[in-house]
Amino acid sequence: MKILKRFYSYFKPYMGIMILYLLIGIVIVSLAMILPQITKYLISSVIGDVPFSFFGVAPERKEQLFLWLAVSWMTVVLLRQSLSYLRSYLMTDAAIRAVCKLREDLFEHMLWQSQSFLHRENTGNLLTIVNGDVELIKTFFTGTVPAMIEALFGFVFASIMVARMSWLMVAVAYVFVIPLFLFSRRFGRVFFKWYHFVRESSANLAMVTQENINGIRIVKAYAQEEQEKKKFEEKNEAFRYHAINYMVIWAKYYVPFSIISNLPNIVLTLIAALLVINGSNGVLGISQTMTVAEFVAVGGYVGYLLVPFQQANNWLNQAQQAATSAEKVFRFFSTDSAIRNPKKPQHIAQGDIHLKMEHVSFSINRNTVLKDISIDLPQGKTLGIMGATGSGKSMITNMMARFYDPSHGEVTVNGVNIKNMDLTRLRSCFAPVLQDVFLFSDTIAKNIAFGKPDATYDDVRRCAEIAQADEFIRELPDEYDTIVGERGIGLSGGQKQRISIARALLFDAPILIFDDATSALDMETEQALYRDLNTHCGAHSRVIIAHRVSSVKDCDEIILLDHGQIVERGTHDELLAAKGRYYEIYREQYSTVPEAL
Secondary structure, rough: OHHHHHOOOHHHHHHHHHHHHHHHHHHHHHHHHHHHHHHHHHHHHOOOOOOOOOOOOOOOOOHHHHHHHHHHHHHHHHHHHHHHHHHHHHHHHHHHHHHHHOOOHHHHHOOOOHHHHHHHHHHHHHHHHHHHHEEEEEEEHHHHHHHHHHHHHHHHHHHHHHHHHHHHHHHHHHOOHHHHHHHHHHHHHHHHHHHHHHHHHHHHHHHHHHHHHHHHHHHHHHOOHHHHEEEEEEEEHHHHHHHHHHHHHHHHHHHHHHHHHHHHHHHHHHHHHHHHHHHHHHOEOOOOOOHHHHHHHHHHHHHHHHHHOOOOOOOHHHHHHHHHHHHHHHHHHHHOOOOOOOOOOOOOOOOOEEEEEEEEEEEEOEEEEHHHEEEEEOOOEEEEEOOOOOOOOHHHHHHOOOOOOEEEEEEEEEEEHHHHOOOOHHHHHHHEEEEEOOOOOOHHHHHHOOOOOOOHHHHHHHHHHHHOHHHHOOOOOHHHOOOOOOOHOOOOOOHHHHHHHHHHHHOOOOOEEEOOOOOOOOHHHHHHHHHHHHHOOOOOOEEEEOHHHHHOOOOOOOEEOOOOOOEEOOOOOHHHHOHHHHHHHHHHHHHHOOOOO
């Protein structure tokens, strides 16, 4: 329960509504206390001959009393239903607002997590936290807690009403409190453990499902349907094992608990019957009397006396579920991003951006990814990066935008260490185009304008023209209003890359990053693209990561990486003249040697 207290702040702004919710609930319970009394008077005064008086007012005939009681009954029922509707409306509105705020905070916290955290975290688990776990916490605060409080008031009110007719019955009901409480506590910890297993296995199942939905084309391309089916079955079997064990323990608890929780009802009913039968002789030597009318009324109150006992198992289950969910949410909130925004960021002036990397090294789990990397990129210059797969090309750009922090060395923008810069300001300096293009389920125009939502249609089309995308977009049925599916389904790899390039151009950041961004384009389209970039984006700095010499040959500087180290650097002509690895790559791709050499 200590964990659940951490989320009280989300419901605190609506405390007035919640208090009103509880007060209305108490009124509803109070009205419920009237109904057994009406039943009692119907039997004793309408059917029987007991005189009826209400604050000194008494009807002249039984027919009139019957009408009074019937109207009272209907009034109480209608009032209870009206108040129940009002209460439900108030709490639903407050609960949805509180839950939305919690989800927003969770989503924001996830957005600010480092790349390393998001790569290692179970995606299914994150989805379960944001959706299922939050919903369980909401249900606990808005359903279980109020129900417990109302049941407590019902128990108190019913105890008073029954005690007025027979204190013996109240005393017998109280005897069952201690064993039921101890029995509930005994199994609480067991429930918590197994419910935690169920939630974890459910998250793993969700992850496998999501991965196969996103990667269905790869699964089909490699004909691995059976393998993925087996993987799903394994996760499903783990979920089944934990769920069944949870239900077995629950059943083991529920059966004896149901017997114990229903025993008071049987005992109290039998005692009440004996009090009516024996009359003034009482029961077990105790002088107690009860009329038939009181017997019927007590039957209406017994339910309220027993609700806390009979519902304790459900409340315990719901509390354990909410506690497990709250623990997961709190654990997620407690994960600090490895990349933190400085408390007092240093500001850099608007204008030209001069980026430097000075002796930067980076390691993950003792594996060297980058070693002693130094780069100088003034505004308007172009840097080409080449190297084999896994040589650290993309990690350099990740360091520039501070998705990772270097193990040694520093990255600066206009002389300021990027660790001391505001992350939003820093990342606004870069417009990335990645090889693995992600397009949102929206129109092409909105995908291009993602980084600049207020862009005009003319701006969107201008950038699409530079990116060599305008022609194929205008051939689509709805042109720029064509909706593309998740991850750009429906477009070719080259088309998605060109849309991604247009998105980066429209963002208009000082530094454009092309991470193998033209790998799906043919040579002719690629050359046309770079010609237009040189014409329209000459003032921008560019970092071009590529495997093809044609993509980097016009760069101001080209660096060649091998196992995270720079093994060659220079201009295209300088590297060819050196006749090193770059020279060999050129010969492999062009099957010739430049005449100048």
